[in-house]
Amino acid sequence: GEEVAQTPKHLVRGEGQKAKLYCAPIKGHSYVFWYQQVLKNEFKFLISFQNENVFDETGMPKERFSAKCLPNSPCSLEIQATKLEDSAVYFCASSQLPAGENTGELFFGEGSRLTVL
Amino acid sequence: DAKTTQPPSMDCAEGRAANLPCNHSTISGNEYVYWYRQIHSQGPQYIIHGLKNNETNEMASLIITEDRKSSTLILPHATLRDTAVYYCIVTGSSNTGKLIFGQGTTLQVKP
Numbered sequence: 001g002e003e004v005a006q007t008p009k010h011l012v013r014g015e016g017q018k019a020k021l022y023c024a025p026i027k028g029h030s031y032v033f034w035y036q037q038v039l040k041n042e043f044k045f046l047i048s049f050q051n052e053n054v055f056d057e058t059g060m061p062k063e064r065f066s067a068k069c070l071p072n073s074p075c076s077l078e079i080q081a082t083k084l085e086d087s088a089v090y091f092c093a094s095s096q097l098p099a100g101e102n103t104g105e106l107f108f109g110e111g112s113r114l115t116v117l
Numbered sequence: 118d119a120k121t122t123q124p125p126s127m128d129c130a131e132g133r134a135a136n137l138p139c140n141h142s143t144i145s146g147n148e149y150v151y152w153y154r155q156i157h158s159q160g161p162q163y164i165i166h167g168l169k170n171n172e173t174n175e176m177a178s179l180i181i182t183e184d185r186k187s188s189t190l191i192l193p194h195a196t197l198r199d200t201a202v203y204y205c206i207v208t209g210s211s212n213t214g215k216l217i218f219g220q221g222t223t224l225q226v227k228p
Contacts, residue, residue, distance in 0.1 A: 045215045108161045
């Protein structure tokens with residue numbers, strides 16, 4: 001598609017439950033990025049993929065968070081045993097090249113809002 | 118950590134030019150300056166980017182100083198719909214392509 005599609009738009013989980021978010025990148029884009037926005041103006045990079053391979057996972061919490069990008073499937077971000085502090089908007093972005101290359105524009109989805117009660 | 122410094126907020130009158138400054142004194146030779154904005158709670162939107170030369174597109178102009186230590190994003194005729202948080206981001210291949218967002222500048226366009 002021509003847009004980054006994120007589902008669901010809203011997700012509510014009780015503390016300790018699992019949450020799984022999905023992202024369909026723009027067709028033809030090789031790179032996928034996940035970001036977490038907890039407070040307004042504060043984006044935290046989580047992980048990026050080059051096709052199905054992890055490209056950079058320096059922002060991923062060591063526990064409870066995992067992500068995958070499998071061929072012919074939307075990418076996913078999964079949080080096991082959610083905590084109150086995981087409440088945030090999770091943004092996915094895709095690009096043809098990594099940002100920093102001359103055509104490395106990232107296209108962002110509209111985000112998935114996770115609320116942990 | 119973000120490598121840029123921006124004022125936390127600015128106001129601009131509708132129809133006037135909005136000039137948003139950004140300091141990036143530690144930028145290295147192969148790093149680009151990118152500008153994104155976030156309108157309300159939508160996903161960030163790409164505006165423009167540059168390496169050394171000034172750039173212009175249908176949305177904005179980017180002026181980069183000769184020493185590359187600072188830049189200015191110019192919205193030539195701001196409208197109410199330009200009210201957003203504007204992020205200046207410096208990145209290059211050494212960052213593996215990720216954008217590191219700072220606090221940004223909240224631009225309020227007033228009628």
